[in-house]
Amino acid sequence: MSVGMRTKYLKINPLVPELHKIRLAAKILARGGVVAFPTETVYGLGANALDGRAVRRIFRAKGRPADNPLIVHIASFQDVQDLVAYLPPRATLLMQRFWPGPLTLIMPRSDLIPDEVTAGLDTVGLRMPSHPVAQALIRATRLPIAAPSANTSGRPSPTTGQHVLRDLRGKIDAVIDGGPSTVGVESTVLDLTSPVPTILRPGGITYEELQAVLGKVAIDPAVKGQQVEHPKAPGMKYKHYAPAGEVFLVTGDLERVVARVRALVAAWQRRGRRVAVLATSETAPFYQDEPRPDYLEVLGSRRQPETIAANLFGALRNCDRHHADIILAETVKEEGIGLAIMNRLRKSAANRIIRA
Template identity: 35%
Template sequence: MAHIVTGDSGIHDVVEALRRGDVVGFPTETVYGLAADIRNEAALQRIFSVKGRPTSHPLIVHIADFDQLHDLAVGVSPACLALLEICWPGPLTVVVSAAPHVSRVCTGGRDSIAVRLPAHPLAQMVIRELGAPVAAPSANRFGHVSPTSALHVANDLGDDITLVLDGGPCAVGVESSIVDFSVTPPEILRPGSITAEEIRAILSHHGTDLSTSSHGPSRAPGMMDRHYAPRARLVLHEAGDPLPVDGAPILRFDTNLVDAARHLYERLRELDARHIPLAHVVLPTPSGLGFALRDRLSKAAAGL
């Protein structure tokens, strides 16, 4: 079982592990990440093997400041920078053209890189003390329910990693919004707590449109048809629909969307912990944060 560490000594232990080429669990405001030093290709490859993740699936690189963005990326547009000035640090990832020196292990073989500046103070401390960005997808088995606590990480990956830095429960609870600036107009590849409406409003001040219709092969995490999935079968219902009376639990995500997002993955994990085979899910309306919740729940329910 992975050792859960806390405080300054925990930060030190995690940074030393990263310097040795280990992969570690660390907190962000969205979900917990499985982090590796981006300068170490063997460590990056270890992320894929621990998660069981396809190597063509890009990793999100987490940074501590804008200087690290400019080291990793080339040709970042003024509209992109304007968006980041407002939304960073925070739950927004941008896909931009990668600098030549960036490992293509990190980018899934592409010439673009996904970058985020997390708001969680412990994540920033780890990156600053390490002196380099970290690649950090969600710290769970590929396709399964994302972790929002250190214990979730230890339970999922404890046989394959040694350390998890405990930063408490994740404040947001769903993965970051992803906007692809390597295409014109920019596209939302994954909805999150920073909504399409908010992003479009910012970009419009800089004469830039926003597309919400991503297409083609997976260019970012979370674009697979089935993802974020518990073992339980989920049956989705719109708010106001009649619900079956079959004894299966009913999970409602149609009120208090901020709280619903924060506890989404915890509630899905509880189904599996209780060995519940089937649950009914009431979806939120498709607007604002509701888009992100519907995205996660639709993918969690797909394919069963």
């Protein structure tokens, strides 16, 4: 595959996908191509999960390290039997409760899954997306689809078709544009091969929801910033979600956070830097007076953290469009989907945290 190939752009109805467009994308996947498609979390970059050569095209298009495993997307419960060596006892309960939806389950892989998908591990991550376009595409292809986020590796994940085109136009065969993703952060990844089910990546299904079903649930130290050498799930090892500007998280009592952010804006602007602030609707009015940031993005309300999650990656990309050198982001409570928001912010900031 060479850069400069023609990328087909397929605008589609996200609720009632046009069958001829789905079939066109399915044909591309069946012949070993790569297609970006919407899910409820973020856009995925898909290839036939049973074809190692097709999967390698994902890695080349993204510039993704080969030891970073992929998630396999399916459209029926029957598909699981062929893709795992055995079904852990808790898996059926979780699938019945959360599938289709933003939960990936790590289970022992079957011999059908090539090493390219799992980075040579003996486990595989499976997910059943709920987005109608993703469901229709998988069913039409009649194959499991390996799909990481459809962005250049290390960049903020894409939540619109236009985000995908900005990163991957000319590098992939097609983009199916089904409008903005609703969850906005990737799926929760839960390891069922450990003695206690362990969250390797927080996402659209929360720790609290999993705990209510399973009782005891662990959180991998990598979720809160500890580095790992051999990742069992995407996003555990490498720099992720990073815009061009340097991201700093400002944490502490909210009133002190606002004061510290305003002081940092003034200090960096005196040094000739363009400064963006990622705020919430509760704090945004306090950044309207001088010193004002060069760009202010309101992510949503702290009372509705789901809106913050949905807007986060788009906001980081908007900071690039406004040529921000420095990006100051307020932190949120690490409960509910806030755990996923803070995981992504830490990755974006490479753990640069300023305490107010």
